[in-house]
Amino acid sequence: MARSVDDNRPTGPQQSAGVVRRAVRALARRTGVAQNPLRRPSDRLEAGARVAALLLSVLGLWAAVAVGVLVLGSEHSGAAHTAAAHHAVTATIVSTPRAISVPGRAVAVSTARVAWSTQAGVDRVGSSVVAPGAERGDLTTVWVTDKGDLTSAPLSRGDAAAVAVLSATAVFLSTVGLLALLLAGLRRLLDQRRYRDWARDWARFESAQRR
Structure with a gap:
């Protein structure tokens, strides 16, 4: 019995192989490695x-x-x-936070003076980055060394x-x-x-x- 038109169409694997061959030929032409007697x-x-x-x-x-x-x-x-x-400790914001611009950052960073106590019970005060919208008197978390000095998180x-x-x-x-x-x-x-x-x-x- 004669084959229909649909029977002559390439199957899935054949279509994939054809796509790969065309891609390889296109890549060969673009890179210049295709056979050419004038090259x-x-x-x-x-x-x-x-x-x-x-x-x-x-x-x-x-x-x-x-x-x-x-x-x-x-x-x-x-x-x-x-x-x-x-380690992290809880500190109290003791000044009004102010926003400062940092190169490379689109949003300004808020800093303020904060007070905290070391493990030995010594009160310390320093400047630290605080959350946006924080106000004087709010609590914040800061990272300190074993000596109680401020450090980065x-x-x-x-x-x-x-x-x-x-x-x-x-x-x-x-x-x-x-x-x-x-x-x-x-x-x-x-x-x-x-x-x-x-x-x-x-x-x-x-x-x-x-x-």
């Missing part, structure tokens, strides 16, 4: 450099992920050490993750940027060589025409 040695060298840069970018991504994991572990370890060496898990993501992003962007600069430099050198070859060939052509 010059300099073109092949540039195409090889593009492929190498693409592979190095993938390796750079893995390296960035590894750096992010290491930084995350380091930040967690540092936060745990800080939490073990320092340990990083939260969210802050540690943000630091790790920024570190990984910086590594990846630096890798891609360096590869882009190297490719641009190589292409400039190859273009200069191509211009010299074109000028030489054109001079030979004009010389042959005058004969």
